Amino acid sequence: xxxxxxxxxxxxxxxxxxxxxxxxxxxxxxxxxxxxxxxxxxxxxxxxxxxxxxxxxxxxxxxxxxxxxxxxxxxxxxxxxxxxxxxxxxxxxxxxxxxxxxxxxxxxxxxxxxxxxxxxxxxxxxxxxxxxxxxxxxxxxxxxxxxxxxxxxxxxxxxxxxxxxxxxxxxxxxxxxxxxxxxxxxxxxxxxxxxxxxxxxxxxxxxxxxxxxxxxxxxxxxxxxxxxxxxxxxxxxxxxxxxxxxxxxxxxxxxxxxxxxxxxxxxxxxxxxxxxxxxxxxxxxxxxxxxxxxxxxxxxxxxxxxxxxxxxxxxxxxx
Amino acid sequence: xxxxxxxxxxxxxxxxxxxxxxxxxxxxxxxxxxxxxxxxxxxxxxxxxxxxxxxxxxxxxxxxxxxxxxxxxxxxxxxxxxxxxxxxxxxxxxxxxxxxxxxxxxxxxxxxxxxxxxxxxxxxxxxxxxxxxxxxxxxxxxxxxxxxxxxxxxxxxxxxxxxxxxxxxxxxxxxxxxxxxxxxxxxxxxxxxxxxxxxxxxxxxxxxxxxxxxxxxxxxxxxxxxxxxxxxxxxxxxxxxxxxxxxxxxxxxxxxxxxxxxxxxxxxxxxxxxxxxxxxxxxxxxxxxxxxxxxxxxxxxxxxxxxxxxxxxxxxxxxxx
Amino acid sequence: xxxxxxxxxxxxxxxxxxxxxxxxxxxxxxxxxxxxxxxxxxxxxxxxxxxxxxxxxxxxxxxxxxxxxxxxxxxxxxxxxxxxxxxxxxxxxxxxxxxxxxxxxxxxxxxxxxxxxxxxxxxxxxxxxxxxxxxxxxxxxxxxxxxxxxxxxxxxxxxxxxxxxxxxxxxxxxxxxxxxxxxxxxxxxxxxxxxxxxxxxxxxxxxxxxxxxxxxxxxxxxxxxxxxxxxxxxxxxxxxxxxxxxxxxxxxxxxxxxxxxxxxxxxxxxxxxxxxxxxxxxxxxxxxxxxxxxxxxxxxxxxxxx
Ligand SMILES: Nc1ncnc2c1ncn2[C@@H]1O[C@H](COP(=O)(O)OP(=O)(O)O)[C@@H](O)[C@H]1O
Ligand SMILES: [Mg+2]
Numbered sequence: 022x023x024x025x026x027x028x029x030x031x032x033x034x035x036x037x038x039x040x041x042x043x044x045x046x047x048x049x050x051x052x053x054x055x056x057x058x059x060x061x062x063x064x065x066x067x068x069x070x071x072x073x074x075x076x077x078x079x080x081x082x083x084x085x086x087x088x089x090x091x092x093x094x095x096x097x098x099x100x101x102x103x104x105x106x107x108x109x110x111x112x113x114x115x116x117x118x119x120x121x122x123x124x125x126x127x128x129x130x131x132x133x134x135x136x137x138x139x140x141x142x143x144x145x146x147x148x149x150x151x152x153x154x155x156x157x158x159x160x161x162x163x164x165x166x167x168x169x170x171x172x173x174x175x176x177x178x179x180x181x182x183x184x185x186x187x188x189x190x191x192x193x194x195x196x197x198x199x200x201x202x203x204x205x206x207x208x209x210x211x212x213x214x215x216x217x218x219x220x221x222x223x224x225x226x227x228x229x230x231x232x233x234x235x236x237x238x239x240x241x242x243x244x245x246x247x248x249x250x251x252x253x254x255x256x257x258x259x260x261x262x263x264x265x266x267x268x269x270x271x272x273x274x275x276x277x278x279x280x281x282x283x284x285x286x287x288x289x290x291x292x293x294x295x296x297x298x299x300x301x302x303x304x305x306x307x308x309x310x311x312x313x314x315x316x317x318x319x320x321x322x323x324x325x326x327x328x329x330x331x332x333x334x335x336x337x338x339x340x
Numbered sequence: 341x342x343x344x345x346x347x348x349x350x351x352x353x354x355x356x357x358x359x360x361x362x363x364x365x366x367x368x369x370x371x372x373x374x375x376x377x378x379x380x381x382x383x384x385x386x387x388x389x390x391x392x393x394x395x396x397x398x399x400x401x402x403x404x405x406x407x408x409x410x411x412x413x414x415x416x417x418x419x420x421x422x423x424x425x426x427x428x429x430x431x432x433x434x435x436x437x438x439x440x441x442x443x444x445x446x447x448x449x450x451x452x453x454x455x456x457x458x459x460x461x462x463x464x465x466x467x468x469x470x471x472x473x474x475x476x477x478x479x480x481x482x483x484x485x486x487x488x489x490x491x492x493x494x495x496x497x498x499x500x501x502x503x504x505x506x507x508x509x510x511x512x513x514x515x516x517x518x519x520x521x522x523x524x525x526x527x528x529x530x531x532x533x534x535x536x537x538x539x540x541x542x543x544x545x546x547x548x549x550x551x552x553x554x555x556x557x558x559x560x561x562x563x564x565x566x567x568x569x570x571x572x573x574x575x576x577x578x579x580x581x582x583x584x585x586x587x588x589x590x591x592x593x594x595x596x597x598x599x600x601x602x603x604x605x606x607x608x609x610x611x612x613x614x615x616x617x618x619x620x621x622x623x624x625x626x627x628x629x630x631x632x633x634x635x636x637x638x639x640x641x642x643x644x645x646x647x648x649x650x651x652x653x654x655x656x657x658x659x660x661x
Numbered sequence: 662x663x664x665x666x667x668x669x670x671x672x673x674x675x676x677x678x679x680x681x682x683x684x685x686x687x688x689x690x691x692x693x694x695x696x697x698x699x700x701x702x703x704x705x706x707x708x709x710x711x712x713x714x715x716x717x718x719x720x721x722x723x724x725x726x727x728x729x730x731x732x733x734x735x736x737x738x739x740x741x742x743x744x745x746x747x748x749x750x751x752x753x754x755x756x757x758x759x760x761x762x763x764x765x766x767x768x769x770x771x772x773x774x775x776x777x778x779x780x781x782x783x784x785x786x787x788x789x790x791x792x793x794x795x796x797x798x799x800x801x802x803x804x805x806x807x808x809x810x811x812x813x814x815x816x817x818x819x820x821x822x823x824x825x826x827x828x829x830x831x832x833x834x835x836x837x838x839x840x841x842x843x844x845x846x847x848x849x850x851x852x853x854x855x856x857x858x859x860x861x862x863x864x865x866x867x868x869x870x871x872x873x874x875x876x877x878x879x880x881x882x883x884x885x886x887x888x889x890x891x892x893x894x895x896x897x898x899x900x901x902x903x904x905x906x907x908x909x910x911x912x913x914x915x916x917x918x919x920x921x922x923x924x925x926x927x928x929x930x931x932x933x934x935x936x937x938x939x940x941x942x943x944x945x946x947x948x949x950x951x952x953x954x955x956x957x958x959x960x961x962x963x964x965x966x967x
Binding site for chain 3: 360361363483488490491494495498501502503504507508509510513514515516582584587588
Binding site: 032153 | 380381382383384386387388389390401402403404405406407419421422450452453454455457458459460483485486487488489491492495
């Protein structure tokens with residue numbers, strides 16, 4: 022005879038979330054774009070449309086299956102507050118439709134920082150594991166610069182120069198990209214700053230959080246982080262009253278997906294370079310990673326282990 | 341090393357456990373361990389209350405890219421992440437436990453970092469080295485440029501002991517004790533399964549395990565359990581030695597032994613959390629050197645002394661004024 | 662308990678006296694750790710007579726640790742590594758006596774936030790294990806002193822009892838200098854307050870130790886002419902007055918160590934062998950060290966004089 026014993030607190034479960042094959046981002050909206058009027062919006066959607074179609078065409082589902090693809094659109098309400106959902110959202114929907122695009126999900130950028138009781142940005146921060154420069158054997162703590170993340174080794178700071186003053190080894194050293202092929206493209210990303218004790222996350226950092234939300238990789242104490250709300254009857258007059266993630270299209274495929282694809286204006290290139298640096302040093306939760314791998318396996322969709330390989334882009338020129 | 345075959349489990353596991361007394365005047369209640377061991381936002385502290393109260397922090401990762409010792413002067417390069425967690429038993433004994441599984445790298449170059457983050461707790465070995473040599477290298481490496489799991493454990497302990505929430509008034513002074521361990525698959529080691537525990541000095545022990553199959557979580561839990569009991573035994577021994585029991589006839593020893601009675605004696609529960617396939621390892625250690633035998637003798641000695649003192653005190657003539 | 666030994670000038674007897682206090686505490690049964698933070702001139706290895714530390718610590722000493730070159734600084738077990746026969750055998754009932762030496766030729770420059778963090782971690786780490794952690798700082802307003810003031814102002818060390826011993830010789834110059842080191846410009850009080858230390862608490866944690874004080878009544882001075890003896894006494898009274906004017910009067914003195922012939926010639930620990938067997942050192946010196954060792958944790962000695 023065999024008995025089993027289990028304590029839930031010792032072995033907690035990890036929730037799984039519904040998944041599409043592809044999460045297709047068809048734009049970001051900043052105040053400037055909106056201020057420039059509806060014609061500007063239409064122009065942008067018109068530019069996105071052919072690339073969005075291409076992304077759909079490239080998204081392969083297993084033979085005989087319809088690919089599940091959801092589209093999303095992010096509005097900046099974190100750095101600047103402008104207008105109101107009641108005015109902006111219907112316009113957005115209309116202009117997208119006029120160009121033959123459907124916005125399935127609408128998200129507020131501030132939701133990447135904080136949504137009722139949950140802090141996605143902090144969840145991401147707590148799982149950053151910095152890429153070690155060669156020679157890192159664990160004996161020293163990682164040389165973190167608080168609030169920054171880079172893709173290599175920084176130039177030594179003043180402290181270091183002072184400390185070494187007696188050791189003879191002085192002088193400036195250039196920064197170095199750890200994965201450089203001979204020559205470096207060194208980038209140091211500011212993740213946040215603080216004023217009067219209040220932390221403001223940087224735009225590229227929130228963009229990285231946005232990618233991870235779309236990839237269905239974030240959990241808060243094992244639970245789903247951002248659950249889409251149904252489209253309200255009418256859109257509210259303040260951004261705070263709008264749910265952080267709204268399903269505009271009731272027939273949409275799930276928000277999160279195995280892979281993401283973003284069609285962005287080329288001015289976002291530096292931001293997305295920074296996103297790459299964050300994502301490359303972000304350690305996914307093992308059970309979540311395993312969950313996704315298992316489901317992809319069951320569906321017969323190829324899914325790369327590396328998180329960064331699940332993220333794709335098109336950058337288009339401006340008018 | 342050859343690449344792992346599916347279902348075979350890793351070829352080599354390296355680890356180090358450092359064990360010390362929680363720097364707090366009383367046992368930390370389970371409700372407070374969430375804060376103490378919640379080392380990562382958004383992840384739960386795991387706790388269980390049977391057969392004793394134990395809580396585990398989330399696993400933290402540290403990136404490494406350094407030489408791995410091979411026991412000879414030749415070393416190979418290891419790139420990847422090592423896993424560290426903290427374990428608190430009965431709100432009293434704090435351990436930092438660090439481990440890495442070694443796997444053969446596919447190429448001769450370091451890969452993009454996200455590759456390693458997709459394999460948490462794995463260090464990929466670039467270069468030719470056999471599994472037993474890497475295990476020996478870990479056990480015998482001195483301080484230097486090679487992989488230093490101990491330093492990661494040490495920092496973790498120091499971070500927790502110095503973080504908020506503890507009053508730092510521990511009931512007695514004690515040493516941290518290190519257990520450096522390896523597990524090698526028996527077919528690669530060319531040996532029958534078994535273990536070899538060595539007391540290297542006052543504060544260092546090494547353990548070399550040879551196993552048919554290596555389950556990293558189970559092996560780590562076994563090593564933590566062994567480290568805990570070795571620490572208990574060493575610490576009680578030291579308290580007895582320093583109490584003057586056997587040389588000081590006065591009340592000194594009783595006072596000095598009180599913390600041991602209050603804080604250590606009930607913690608002895610060897611093998612309670614050890615997975616079945618590893619249970620024979622504990623049985624072996626109970627035969628030689630006989631952990632529980634020695635513990636029982638020490639405990640008996642303390643109890644006898646306390647009993648005698650109590651008798652002695654009562655036997656003293658009562659002064660009448 | 663953390664004990665910081667400091668002095669305004671070099672050559673006051675700080676290192677020798679504090680090493681002897683450490684030794685006496687260990688004899689009393691405490692686990693004692695002695696840290697040589699005198700980065701300019703680490704001498705503790707000589708006092709404890711541990712040649713291994715004199716030779717060996719080229720890499721893993723305190724400087725290397727504070728710079729982050731090694732994860733932990735080297736420790737020397739005095740009972741087993743000392744060359745001195747009377748230290749070699751750990752007396753029964755004694756506690757650990759561990760020396761953490763500085764690097765040879767380590768220099769004075771160890772600054773910056775990382776060094777303070779490592780210093781804090783080291784104190785925390787040692788406090789788990791040792792009853793007394795005695796830190797020999799360098800003379801004057803040094804980086805070492807600033808670093809430990811910074812470290813002890815951190816919340817991590819808030820619960821750890823911290824005491825300061827200020828050593829000085831018994832001369833006008835030394836008395837004025839010691840007072841300046843504690844109460845003067847950029848002194849311990851000012852530097853501590855600037856780092857967020859509570860001034861009253863910090864002031865109450867400071868005591869003075871008078872080192873190498875000539876005692877006119879001791880046998881060393883039996884040859885004095887009456888006029889010389891009278892002059893010495895007058896001097897002593899003047900100095901006593903001066904000391905209390907400068908806020909290092911009797912209530913703030915933890916102890917006084919007489920001038921000793923052995924120590925005048927050699928920096929060393931005064932063991933009971935030196936006093937009883939070979940009788941080269943004075944009993945009074947050994948007694949003074951023992952009394953200091955007891956006073957270090959004697960509540961009465963640390964009551965606020967106010
Ligand atoms: N009580 C004493 N009597 C005589 N000489 C002493 C006494 N204490 C210390 N000395 C001597 O004074 C000199 C300076 O002592 P040291 O401890 O090195 O001072 P510091 O550490 O303040 O520079 C040494 O030669 C030492 O032996
Ligand atoms: Mg000195």
